Amino acid sequence: MLRKTLLTFSVSLGTILAQNAPQGQQATDFKGVVQKNRAPVSNDVLRVKFPKPTEGKLKNGMALMVLEDHRSPTIDVEISMPASSLNNPRELAGLPDATTALLRLGTKTRTSLQIASTLQELGASLGAGIGEKTASFRFTTLSENLDQVLDLLADLMFNPSFPQDELDKWKDRQLSQLQQIRAQPAFLGQERFFAVMYPNDNRSIVVPTPESIRKITRDMIVDYYNQNFRPEGGRVAVSGDISAKEIAAKLDKTLGTWKGSAPKPPELPLPGAIAEKKIYLINRPNSVQSSVYIGNLAIDRLNPDYIPVMVMNHVLGGGPASRLFRNIREEKGYTYGISSGFSASHYINYFVLQTSVRTEVTGPALVEIFKEMRDIRDRPVPADELGLAKRAMVANFALSTESSATGLRNATMIKEYGLPADYWDTYPERISKVTAEDVQRVAKKYIPGDNAQIIVIGDAPKIEAELAKFGPIEKWDSDGHLVK
Numbered sequence: 001m002l003r004k005t006l007l008t009f010s011v012s013l014g015t016i017l018a019q020n021a022p023q024g025q026q027a028t029d030f031k032g033v034v035q036k037n038r039a040p041v042s043n044d045v046l047r048v049k050f051p052k053p054t055e056g057k058l059k060n061g062m063a064l065m066v067l068e069d070h071r072s073p074t075i076d077v078e079i080s081m082p083a084s085s086l087n088n089p090r091e092l093a094g095l096p097d098a099t100t101a102l103l104r105l106g107t108k109t110r111t112s113l114q115i116a117s118t119l120q121e122l123g124a125s126l127g128a129g130i131g132e133k134t135a136s137f138r139f140t141t142l143s144e145n146l147d148q149v150l151d152l153l154a155d156l157m158f159n160p161s162f163p164q165d166e167l168d169k170w171k172d173r174q175l176s177q178l179q180q181i182r183a184q185p186a187f188l189g190q191e192r193f194f195a196v197m198y199p200n201d202n203r204s205i206v207v208p209t210p211e212s213i214r215k216i217t218r219d220m221i222v223d224y225y226n227q228n229f230r231p232e233g234g235r236v237a238v239s240g241d242i243s244a245k246e247i248a249a250k251l252d253k254t255l256g257t258w259k260g261s262a263p264k265p266p267e268l269p270l271p272g273a274i275a276e277k278k279i280y281l282i283n284r285p286n287s288v289q290s291s292v293y294i295g296n297l298a299i300d301r302l303n304p305d306y307i308p309v310m311v312m313n314h315v316l317g318g319g320p321a322s323r324l325f326r327n328i329r330e331e332k333g334y335t336y337g338i339s340s341g342f343s344a345s346h347y348i349n350y351f352v353l354q355t356s357v358r359t360e361v362t363g364p365a366l367v368e369i370f371k372e373m374r375d376i377r378d379r380p381v382p383a384d385e386l387g388l389a390k391r392a393m394v395a396n397f398a399l400s401t402e403s404s405a406t407g408l409r410n411a412t413m414i415k416e417y418g419l420p421a422d423y424w425d426t427y428p429e430r431i432s433k434v435t436a437e438d439v440q441r442v443a444k445k446y447i448p449g450d451n452a453q454i455i456v457i458g459d460a461p462k463i464e465a466e467l468a469k470f471g472p473i474e475k476w477d478s479d480g481h482l483v484k
Helices: 095-103 112-122 143-158 164-183 185-197 210-215 218-228 244-255 306-317 323-331 359-378 383-400 404-417 427-432 436-446 460-470
Strands: 054-057 063-068 074-082 125-130 134-142 235-240 278-283 289-297 338-344 349-358 453-458 473-476
Touching (some): 063 404, 074 143, 095 125, 095 164, 095 218, 112 143, 125 143, 134 143, 164 210, 164 218, 185 278, 185 289, 185 453, 235 244, 235 404, 289 359, 306 338, 306 359, 306 383, 306 427, 323 349, 323 359, 349 359, 359 453, 359 460, 383 427, 383 436, 453 460, 460 473
Parallel strands (some): 278 453
Antiparallel strands (some): 074 134, 074 235, 289 349, 289 453, 338 349
16 A cells, blocks of 8 residues: 655655456466466364454543553553544645654653653653554563553653754754655656645645745644544544553553544545546656556545455466466566555555556556556456455465454454444355455456556657547646646
């Protein structure tokens, strides 16, 4: 999934890969893939049950979820609060990340060096973040050091000093990185992709502008923190080597008097698919590769088609046995890697395919990609190929049940999205029930065809004529300016 993580900036969006396709032969062989065994799917696997966390409330009203796991003497804690970086004014796009970065860089009693030294001595990690739906504090510690880490956490949460000298250094680093990233095709592709998908709101912001970084002041950071890091409606999720009763008592001691509510969530509806095909060519002179992003707006997380879509994508571009990988890499040798996927959350709903190919094969690679997109829409998936995909997905899911962190994350997702209580218990069974007809139906619905949005970053004079065969072209330079 293509996430906005090029810098420390993040609007917490998330992405992946895929798109349209003209006619061609069906990729039903498994050339390049050695299948030594079939992933086992027994009835026991289909009936797997995640351990359920103990649930309760803290004295300050925050929900508490605790999943005990005494196999390792470690504890993971996430304190999440309702807040959104998408609420932030566009002209101050770097403010959420400035706030979370400086939280670790000083309190009224500790310098950034002392904080880092303490965490190193305790063998702990501690951080803060804010995304599209929540702000959070997270830490991992050895069980024996929990009290000391909680003391440090309380100092960071309730006594942050947001030192001016640390803010100045942070701004200098970000401005330097903003200059460097325009040499990276991955950044140029993400910048244009999100601008195309969400042109009129904060979801289009991959990184702040230099101007928005320069505008940030310490007073703005203090105000932003006070407005957004508030517990009402929040949740504490704990997994590891501690009982629910013991951690509740410790958290009540640390957080018991913490009060306040955060701003309302942003009103950003999920838009429908873009209707017309278009190519966005970003000139990167002398590039030896063309970086390709193909996608459109697609499915939301609560759509009943979500699981069939995940199965369909596994066939199309979800790994080394997928059609895209076998064709574009193994058979044609155009790339080292290619994949596709969906991002579906409260505010994000797109499908995207991403790859990089040699400049001279840009056109042929697009022909093959579009062929695979069309094929999965127009022809039923053969039974053996579908069976392989479903077995792999179920087996991977079964392996994930070994992790208490995964179990707790899945439990919090049920709360976050209002999913049925048995959602994960029945997940393998629902994967196994997906049919070839389901796969074709959702492919027609969510894999773009004549409305594909195609972003290509490369040496424009060498590839423009080839790209023109696939649709109308809009040209951009590497500074993010439209070329007239």
